[in-house]
Amino acid sequence: xxxxxxxxxxxxxxxxxxxxxxxxxxxxxxxxxxxxxxxxxxxxxxxxxxxxxxxxxxxxxxxxxxxxxxxxxxxxxxxxxxxxxxxxxxxxxxxxxxxxxxxxxxxxxxxxxxxxxxxxxxxxxxxxxxxxxxxxxxxxxxxxxxxxxxxxxxxxxxxxxxxxxxxxxxxxxxxxxxxxxxxxxxxxxxxxxxxxxxxxxxxxxxxxxxxxxxxxxxxxxxxxxxxxxxxxxxxxxxxxxxxxxxxxxxxxxxxxxxxxxxxxxxxxxxxxxxxxxxxxxxxxxxxxxxxxxxxxxxxxxxxxxxxxxxxxxxxxxxxxxxxxxxxxxxxxxxxxxxxxxxxxxxxxxxxxxxxxxxxxxxxxxxxxxxxxxxxxxxxxxxxx
Amino acid sequence: xxxxxxxxxxxxxxxxxxxxxxxxxxxxxxxxxxxxxxxxxxxxxxxxxxxxxxxxxxxxxxxxxxxxxxxxxxxxxxxxxxxxxxxxxxxxxxxxxxxxxxxxxxxxxxxxxxxxxxxxxxxxxxxxxxxxxxxxxxxxxxxxxxxxxxxxxxxxxxxxxxxxxxxxxxxxxxxxxxxxxxxxxxxxxxxxxxxxxxxxxxxxxxxxxxxxxxxxxxxxxxxxxxxxxxxxxxxxxxxxxxxxxxxxxxxxxxxxxxxxxxxxxxxxxxxxxxxxxxxxxxxxxxxxxxxxxxxxxxxxxxxxxxxxxxxxxxxxxxxxxxxxxxxxxxxxxxxxxxxxxxxxxxxxxxxxxxxxxxxxxxxxxxxxxxxxxxxxxxxxxxxxxxxxxxxxxxxxxxxxxxxxxxxxxxxxxxxxxxxxxxxxxxxxxxxxxxxxxxxxxxxxxxxxxxxxxxxxxxxxxxxxxxxxxxxxxxxxxxxxxxxxxxxxxxxxxxxxxxxxxxxxxxxxxxxxxxxxxxxxxxxxx
Numbered sequence: 001x002x003x004x005x006x007x008x009x010x011x012x013x014x015x016x017x018x019x020x021x022x023x024x025x026x027x028x029x030x031x032x033x034x035x036x037x038x039x040x041x042x043x044x045x046x047x048x049x050x051x052x053x054x055x056x057x058x059x060x061x062x063x064x065x066x067x068x069x070x071x072x073x074x075x076x077x078x079x080x081x082x083x084x085x086x087x088x089x090x091x092x093x094x095x096x097x098x099x100x101x102x103x104x105x106x107x108x109x110x111x112x113x114x115x116x117x118x119x120x121x122x123x124x125x126x127x128x129x130x131x132x133x134x135x136x137x138x139x140x141x142x143x144x145x146x147x148x149x150x151x152x153x154x155x156x157x158x159x160x161x162x163x164x165x166x167x168x169x170x171x172x173x174x175x176x177x178x179x180x181x182x183x184x185x186x187x188x189x190x191x192x193x194x195x196x197x198x199x200x201x202x203x204x205x206x207x208x209x210x211x212x213x214x215x216x217x218x219x220x221x222x223x224x225x226x227x228x229x230x231x232x233x234x235x236x237x238x239x240x241x242x243x244x245x246x247x248x249x250x251x252x253x254x255x256x257x258x259x260x261x262x263x264x265x266x267x268x269x270x271x272x273x274x275x276x277x278x279x280x281x282x283x284x285x286x287x288x289x290x291x292x293x294x295x296x297x298x299x300x301x302x303x304x305x306x307x308x309x310x311x312x313x314x315x316x317x318x319x320x321x322x323x324x325x326x327x328x329x330x331x332x333x334x335x336x337x338x339x340x341x342x343x344x345x346x347x348x349x350x351x352x353x354x355x356x357x358x359x360x361x362x363x364x365x366x367x368x369x370x371x372x373x374x375x376x377x378x379x380x381x382x383x384x
Numbered sequence: 385x386x387x388x389x390x391x392x393x394x395x396x397x398x399x400x401x402x403x404x405x406x407x408x409x410x411x412x413x414x415x416x417x418x419x420x421x422x423x424x425x426x427x428x429x430x431x432x433x434x435x436x437x438x439x440x441x442x443x444x445x446x447x448x449x450x451x452x453x454x455x456x457x458x459x460x461x462x463x464x465x466x467x468x469x470x471x472x473x474x475x476x477x478x479x480x481x482x483x484x485x486x487x488x489x490x491x492x493x494x495x496x497x498x499x500x501x502x503x504x505x506x507x508x509x510x511x512x513x514x515x516x517x518x519x520x521x522x523x524x525x526x527x528x529x530x531x532x533x534x535x536x537x538x539x540x541x542x543x544x545x546x547x548x549x550x551x552x553x554x555x556x557x558x559x560x561x562x563x564x565x566x567x568x569x570x571x572x573x574x575x576x577x578x579x580x581x582x583x584x585x586x587x588x589x590x591x592x593x594x595x596x597x598x599x600x601x602x603x604x605x606x607x608x609x610x611x612x613x614x615x616x617x618x619x620x621x622x623x624x625x626x627x628x629x630x631x632x633x634x635x636x637x638x639x640x641x642x643x644x645x646x647x648x649x650x651x652x653x654x655x656x657x658x659x660x661x662x663x664x665x666x667x668x669x670x671x672x673x674x675x676x677x678x679x680x681x682x683x684x685x686x687x688x689x690x691x692x693x694x695x696x697x698x699x700x701x702x703x704x705x706x707x708x709x710x711x712x713x714x715x716x717x718x719x720x721x722x723x724x725x726x727x728x729x730x731x732x733x734x735x736x737x738x739x740x741x742x743x744x745x746x747x748x749x750x751x752x753x754x755x756x757x758x759x760x761x762x763x764x765x766x767x768x769x770x771x772x773x774x775x776x777x778x779x780x781x782x783x784x785x786x787x788x789x790x791x792x793x794x795x796x797x798x799x800x801x802x803x804x805x806x807x808x809x810x811x812x813x814x815x816x817x818x819x820x821x822x823x824x825x826x827x828x829x830x831x832x833x834x835x836x837x838x839x840x841x842x843x844x845x846x847x848x849x850x851x852x853x854x855x856x857x858x859x860x861x862x863x864x865x866x867x868x869x870x871x872x873x874x875x876x877x878x879x880x881x882x883x884x885x886x887x888x889x890x891x892x893x894x895x896x897x898x899x900x901x902x903x904x905x906x907x908x909x
Binding site for chain 1: 439442443446447449450451453454455456457458460461463464465466468469470471472475476477478479480482483484485486487488490491492494495496497498499501502503504505506507546548549550551553554555557715718850851852856859860863867871874875878881882
């Protein structure tokens with residue numbers, strides 16, 4: 001069977017590292033604006049009519065957007081089972097927090113406008129806003145924890161994942177900064193969509209909020225960068241990593257070095273494009289919002305989001321989840337993947353389905369295009 | 385070592401959240417097809433009432449769908465959160481269908497469901513109909529992939545244990561997809577979902593007819609539901625998943641347990657209509673038997689004997705001893721990866737490796753295992769008989785009742801006399817919970833009957849759990865308990881509100897086809 005696979009194991013692992021990034025970026029770009037818009041709901045919309053406009057901007061598309069998260073989860077399970085096992089169980093209560101927000105969000109969207117009553121609707125507005133903030137925050141905090149290292153390991157005989165930390169330890173100052181960056185970034189992204197897809201007062205407030213969030217995101221990102229370069233331990237595999245060997249995270253030696261996460265940028269200067277995209281993109285979004293170039297602002301905002309996520313990926317590479325308990329337990333691209341056959345089959349599946357998904361998603365957005373206004377909300381059956 | 389309280393609470397949490405999720409899933413499966421059928425009639429006949437029916441049932445579909453989405457995310461995350469060793473040990477195989485479910489099914493379903501609701505005025509008739517069908521196919525594809533994943537837990541084909549990575553790895557993807565247990569489960573489960581959808585439409589329509597409200601809409605809806613429900617109810621039984629039960633060792637154990645069949649009987653075995661199973665003494669304190677029936681149901685033959693629990697325990701003991709050999713070889717490979725002798729031994733014995741892990745529960749150090757430990761572990765392979773015995777009978781009774789119900793309803797519907805029998809309407813109203821009773825009992829039999837295995841013969845459930853603390857589990861359970869109770873109350877409240885409000889009679893007819901060239905191309909097609 002293996003002889004029929006045209007890529008060697010190392011290549012497939014790198015491809016799946018790229019695909020993991022692609023799915024996470026897909027989630028952040030597509031569902032990210034739903035989260036940002038939900039977080040902005042009470043800020044940009046004051047009356048019930050305004051809030052319905054805001055909610056109906058994402059109304060027809062949030063369900064599809066959320067599937068990026070579900071598929072990214074499934075892909076981590078299938079392609080990086082050790083990462084899935086160690087991170088989801090290690091971050092148990094943080095995942096619960098995100099789950100609560102993910103559970104109430106669909107219900108909020110769907111049920112809010114099904115009944116009258118200011119208390120009913122006001123409560124759901126609060127729930128939606130909180131869900132947007134919490135989901136963005138938790139995923140940002142998780143990213144931050146990957147950078148500072150996660151207190152996990154394995155029982156060396158049976159390879160059972162073990163976790164040695166506590167819930168509150170996840171919220172270290174650096175991880176919180178990463179969480180705030182995530183919130184600012186997605187609020188920027190959501191605001192851009194609102195400025196583009198709504199008009200009058202809502203759009204004006206969204207522009208304002210978007211500019212603030214964009215500048216804030218750029219500042220937090222730069223601050224995080226200096227923090228990583230100055231004081232955070234980076235992990236480096238010592239000796240030659242065997243990129244073709246079966247996935248066994250116990251088979252390597254790792255050293256820890258303050259500022260070590262900058263090593264990849266020194267090695268591949270082109271990698272600086274990722275953080276540059278993040279910073280310049282966010283600042284450009286602020287400018288484009290000011291000149292009301294909304295369509296372009298959306299593209300640039302998506303690129304900025306991608307730049308920030310790519311920066312984390314490139315800095316950690318080949319690590320996926322470094323261990324602060326014992327660095328040699330850290331999970332890397334070379335020792336946490338599925339078998340070669342599974343990676344290959346899943347690559348075929350992604351190569352086949354992702355273009356189709358992109359096409360029909362684009363078609364749905366095309367059908368639903370145009371500004372969302374009082375009239376369009378009232379004239380659309382089933383509007384939220 | 386492994387905290388069994390954490391394991392038990394993790395099991396309870398997974399079971400509770402899965403069963404809760406599966407309140408909404410069958411309705412989504414069934415209603416999506418009913419919507420597609422109704423809208424097809426609208427497009428073919430052009431009669432506006434069928435559009436209003438689609439929109440009305442679509443509203444209820446949406447209320448249900450939101451809770452299905454909300455509780456579905458939990459299911460995917462919980463494998464990693466609560467079952468981390470499971471995720472590592474079988475992720476190479478089990479993760480693939482989950483990822484494919486996202487790629488092939490969820491994207492389709494979720495992307496088009498938005499357009500189903502918001503696209504009425506933006507798409508032509510045919511364009512919107514295609515969208516509705518795509519939602520229905522999406523929901524059913526998702527059932528296909530999740531049941532391929534679940535089927536593999538019952539019958540783990542196409543994979544082999546790799547001592548270098550300490551996990552099961554896929555060797556044959558086609559075998560995983562074409563797993564006979566998975567295929568049988570798929571047909572059985574989606575059919576049951578169609579029955580639930582049909583019953584839902586029947587009950588609410590009956591409620592309208594009893595009050596003489598929305599009579600036109602309710603009668604037509606009932607006619608659709610009666611025919612769809614009858615076909616589906618028959619398919620649940622005829623294509624029931626029992627045919628897949630005899631493919632593996634533990635499936636035999638499961639069937640023996642749900643029949644409370646302690647001893648192997650000469651073929652064809654008799655069927656216990658009623659029994660009081662006694663787990664401790666491994667016998668039935670009381671039983672009413674129907675000769676021959678079980679043998680015929682179970683083996684589709686008059687001469688193949690069905691193994692009883694006692695004999696299956698004896699066979700488990702043999703496999704445990706073989707599994708200890710595999711475990712010892714695996715340990716030697718861990719110590720010295722170059723040990724070719726040990727690798728040859730493991731190549732032959734790995735299918736029994738999971739049986740050695742059963743013994744670890746009684747003796748963590750497998751080099752010190754006694755005969756008593758082995759016998760104890762062999763007895764562990766018997767699931768808890770009485771709950772399985774009764775849950776199975778509840779499912780079958782509810783299923784047979786539903787066939788009868790839909791047959792009568794279909795007969796009346798075909799003569800246009802559905803509203804002439806208030807008694808039937810009342811029965812229809814009060815029969816609403818029965819598909820769910822059957823479905824949840826069926827899942828209980830399938831999953832509780834799989835114990836002590838999480839992956840049959842490969843990985844014991846207790847060994848698959850994450851190393852969480854009791855406090856972790858207490859917090860998450862409390863959150864689920866509160867949140868899910870509140871959501872159920874809210875969901876029912878919103879659903880009842882929409883039912884009482886009824887269909888909108890003045891909903892505007894869709895505008896003419898839009899000038900969008902892509903949509904126009906779809907229409908032309």
